[in-house]
Amino acid sequence: MTNLRQEGRIALITGASRGIGAAVARLLASRGMRVVVNYRSSRDEADDVVASIVSAGGQAMAVQADVRDESAVRDMVEQIRAAIGEVEVLVHNALIPYAVKSFDEISWDELGGKLEQEMRAAFLMTKAVVPGMTKGGYGRIVYLGTVLSRRPRAGMIALGTSKAALSQFARYVAQELGPQGITVNVVAPGPVGETTIVNAVLEQAHQQNQAAQTALGRIATPDDVARAVAFYAGDDSGFITGITAPVNGGMAMD
Numbered sequence: 001m002t003n004l005r006q007e008g009r010i011a012l013i014t015g016a017s018r019g020i021g022a023a024v025a026r027l028l029a030s031r032g033m034r035v036v037v038n039y040r041s042s043r044d045e046a047d048d049v050v051a052s053i054v055s056a057g058g059q060a061m062a063v064q065a066d067v068r069d070e071s072a073v074r075d076m077v078e079q080i081r082a083a084i085g086e087v088e089v090l091v092h093n094a095l096i097p098y099a100v101k102s103f104d105e106i107s108w109d110e111l112g113g114k115l116e117q118e119m120r121a122a123f124l125m126t127k128a129v130v131p132g133m134t135k136g137g138y139g140r141i142v143y144l145g146t147v148l149s150r151r152p153r154a155g156m157i158a159l160g161t162s163k164a165a166l167s168q169f170a171r172y173v174a175q176e177l178g179p180q181g182i183t184v185n186v187v188a189p190g191p192v193g194e195t196t197i198v199n200a201v202l203e204q205a206h207q208q209n210q211a212a213q214t215a216l217g218r219i220a221t222p223d224d225v226a227r228a229v230a231f232y233a234g235d236d237s238g239f240i241t242g243i244t245a246p247v248n249g250g251m252a253m254d
């Protein structure tokens, strides 16, 4: 916990100790938000993200919680409320692990497990922050999706199917929460370099192949995605809700 000042929207970013979440935390803080860096086990990395924000003049604190755990999620939001106030902006980004397998190879436990955990985490996080947003008459909820929820790619059935469910969940929640001044959108990147999953799963040649499939000739950086997230997390997107926004350099043009 830190000595955060009083001004600036309170933004909670799940899974912000590295990758896209860390880039989002840094960008939102640079735009004046009070940022909460959630992590599950990477405390040192989360502390480094907070330190980099603070040294750049921003406001941040780190809070540990496993977003799949109901009581941990409730405790995290309570801890934030006690320290600085109600969460006004939720960027739900934490990466729930999944099997990279074909339909032929994958078991129900692997596919169903990813679906269940992906949706449980989004459900719990949303349930935890909506009462505070409703009280304030303002909220921005942004979920991280993927281009693979519209465009199948070999081995990605568990991720693509669960993120497609997340997009439809977002539409339902958006419809219900609109009257409370809360917008709900999904930012759906293509492959993003400099992230754990892409480094682990996509070798160099494969990354070049993915880049060649984009109109812009490269795969995204975490900062590319963070800028799109910041738009949906901010006031300029106030009349946009229930959409899944592709951030894929023209890899898929719907």
Ligand SMILES: NC(=O)c1ccc[n+]([C@@H]2O[C@H](COP(=O)([O-])OP(=O)(O)OC[C@H]3O[C@@H](n4cnc5c(N)ncnc54)[C@H](OP(=O)(O)O)[C@@H]3O)[C@@H](O)[C@H]2O)c1
Pocket (backbone or CB within 6 Å): 014, 015, 016, 017, 018, 019, 020, 021, 038, 039, 040, 041, 042, 043, 065, 066, 067, 068, 092, 093, 094, 095, 096, 097, 144, 145, 146, 147, 188, 189, 190, 191, 192, 193, 195, 196, 197, 198
């Ligand atoms: N990278 C891509 O190419 C890509 C493309 C499209 C969409 N996305 C989506 O973008 C999001 C972020 O992906 P990324 O590649 O940036 O991930 P990443 O680099 O692997 O980082 C994952 C983050 O999530 C945290 N985390 C994992 N499980 C958690 C849990 N149960 N509770 C709380 N935090 C948890 C990790 O913290 P700990 O280490 O402390 O667990 C870490 O901060 C994901 O939703 C992913 O599906 C990524």
